[in-house]
Amino acid sequence: MMPHVAHDSRTYRRRSALAAALLALLAIGAGPDRPQAVWAVKDREARQPQVTIAADGRVYLAFGSGNEIRVASSDDGARSFSDPVPVGTLGMLALGMRRGPRIAAGQGAVVVSAIGGAGGGPYGGLSAGDLWSWRSTDGGTTWSEPIRLNQIESSAREGLHAMAGGPQGQIACVWIDLRNNRAHIRGVLSTDGGATWGPEILIHQSPEGPICPCCHPSVAFGPDGSLYVMWRDAISGARDMYLCRSLDGGKTFEPSQKLGLGTWPLEVCPMDGGAIAAGPERQVTTVWMRDGRLYSADPGQPERLLGPGVQGWASWGPSGPFLTWLDRRPGRLLELRPGDTEPIELFRSANDPSVASSINGQGPVVAAWEAGPGGSGIFVARLDEPGDHDAE
Template identity: 85%
Template sequence: MTLPLAPCLPTYRARRRFALATVLLALFAIGAGPDRPRAVWAVKDREARQPQVTIGAEGRVYLAFGAGNEIRVASSDDAGRSFSEPVTVGSPGMLALGMRRGPRIAAGQGAVVVSAIGGLGGGPYGGLSAGDLWSWRSLDGGKTWEEPIRLNRVEGSAREGLHAMAAGPEGQIACVWTDLRDDRAHIRGVISADGGQTWGAELLIHQSPEGPICPCCHPSVAFGPDGTLYVMWRDAISGARDMYLCRSTDGGRTFEPARKLGLGTWPLDVCPMDGGAIAAGPEGKVTTVWMRDGRLYSAEPGQPERLLGPGVQGWASWGPGGPFLAWLDRRPGRLLTLRPGDAEPVELFRSANDPSIAAALDGRGPVFAAWEAGPGGSGIFVARLDDPGDPE
């Protein structure tokens, strides 16, 4: 008797190709060199996208990501050597993913908070015809999650799908997003003073003087150790798409006038779909990282920008010794990281997408990076940047 093998061959071959690809990926990308941190394969799921990482109490590492329309969280209690099976937080309908869309995560006052934007149906903004920003809170280390809270007060106004979230030194949490009410993209935000249990009044943080801000570049938010709140976005003023930063020293009640970052400018008529990140340190020190015309720069407020090289999708966080930076040389492409004291960036991964970095709030470490493997994907990887080499 001849068994009908033919119908099974495509599935078998696809699985074999995926298995071979992941083995090869592990061989050339995970191993650590003398100066390269070791990457851990934290989530083995091809649907896992847009990872964000944060450090909670006692150094516990939390990793949030999207898979389909679900928001999931995995965690590590052994300094990032291994990660738990992901827990499903919830689903806001059609989850906004891709190009820095996706969930965000922060920890404060014994709580872990996740935020994400979702809606129903198709539309021009991130695949959403309606999009709202929601937050979930866990009080047991991410095992269970409370019912979500909607953060944008005007229904559907967060439909661009882009937002950012950060925790402060006193457990406060800030969430900012690109808002499209009145069809004019601008930056709004809310702040929680109790670890995400409740949220304050909606804040109008910035509205461009000439019309909408650059609508498809994600905003950034960060707290300094002294509680100063920083927000960054790409504006569209006089035909240029440059990065701007503002700050609040009174807990978000008021914001100082926005300041352009860097001395150069970028005349551009379209959105480049690339935001940036803020690393806020002690004594008011701030470093930003962002892209202009295919090149990545770092800049301090009021100072000339520093060229890092060809790059996109930059991220930053303040850790031991100063700012830790990460970016791609292209998308997808090589993942590079520059740590305090390094003369040159180190290649962390051969082919990656959308990296993010998080450091402990006290700035003393640890510092972790997370990213998607690409192209095609085989899951999410995590590496501890302030502790290079084999974690064992």
């Protein structure tokens, strides 16, 4: 159960009035087709929210505030959240442009990862940076000491990584590695819910030089344990998305394949990496941006234009893949549900959205995002049960 927090009645009324006013200004009201936003974290410094859903249905929300990593949780299906709990602090916590903490659940544990270092680099990267993980076995109340995941010191200084939980409690973490000043994808795996981690794995190195260095990688497990990794490469002057798959739990990976039929000649990094939704029977859908337009593509199939947009995210829910994106950064937050042909608007001004569901595709599908511009905290919404509850 979430801890009870006592509030002065006047403070409670003021907060409730402020929440109602903000939602009236920014959110689309609940209705038969539109989920209602919940103001989950009332911290103007809260950034880069990420969500995971444990096997028992509990929802965990990770984010950064200053140099501190924090986690809030919900035991009522993301209708309300506990006060955030501090996980750890890193010097120069990497935040912004999809940098920030990641969270996954497995084997009764919750695992958080984040990158921190020293000095500001280009686009929010670091002059030095390492990838760390923390673990909780009591529902996010207390957290372990951090474990460094990259073996070569400061090789994760670009500040971009991804993490996912698997059906047997596996945890996979991948990042853009800059050892030898050549951006490529490395990863580590845990088979015990983040208590220990295996050795580094070289997942992909571009044949011509560095991959696109400022677009975050993505990782997802399928319900059968298959593992998928996606990144933006830089080959022959084009910045296209590529996907690879492992069928042996991440020990080996099949050759990578380009996603979609089109290509994007571009000399600079667009800073937008997309996401993977992995479903049953090895079904996979990806969402990503090309030249200011958002596309969805299954491996080996032509891409499908969703519309103008950036910062796509995807997760496989009970009825298929749920997709979210912004029409601009910051901008309107849009959602496309399984079987729909047109998106609906979730929020009028948002940034850095993400969406998550449980690994077995059952239970809630939850989106989280920053309010923008200027920020007023983090909002969440249930995407699988639209219009069935009110924000508090």
